[in-house]
Ligand SMILES: Nc1ncnc2c1ncn2[C@@H]1O[C@H](COP(=O)(O)OP(=O)(O)O)[C@@H](O)[C@H]1O
C-alpha cells in the first residue's frame with residue numbers, strides 16, 4: 001500500500017498508509033476496535049467501493065499492478081486477492097447473482 005487514504009464522507013479513516021506485506025507469509029494486524037482494520041482489508045481489493053460515501057486515494061500494488069489504476073477490471077483483481085469476512089455476507093448483487101457467483 002502506498003499513501004492509501006480512505007474517507008467516509010468527511011471522516012478520514014485511513015491516513016497515508018504505507019505497508020509492505022511479504023509474499024507467502026502470514027501477516028497479522030492487531031489494533032484497537034474501530035481503528036480501521038476492516039476498512040483497510042476491504043480497501044485492498046476495492047470491496048470498500050460498495051459504500052457509496054467512500055473516497056479512496058493512493059495505491060494498492062500487487063505484483064507491481066496498481067489495483068486502483070483507472071483501467072483496472074475489479075473482477076480480475078479479486079481473482080488475485082480475496083477477502084474472507086468474519087461473518088458471511090452477501091455481495092452487492094441479487095440473491096440469484098450471489099448463489100451463482102462461483
Ligand atoms: N460505511 C461506513 N461509513 C462511515 N463510517 C464507517 C463505515 N465503516 C466503518 N466506519 C468507521 O470507520 C472506523 C473504522 O472502522 P473499522 O474499519 O470497522 O474498524 P476495525 O475493523 O479496526 O474495528 C470506525 O470509526 C467506523 O465507525
Ligand SMILES: [Mg+2]
Nearest residue numbers: 034037038039
Ligand atoms: Mg473490524
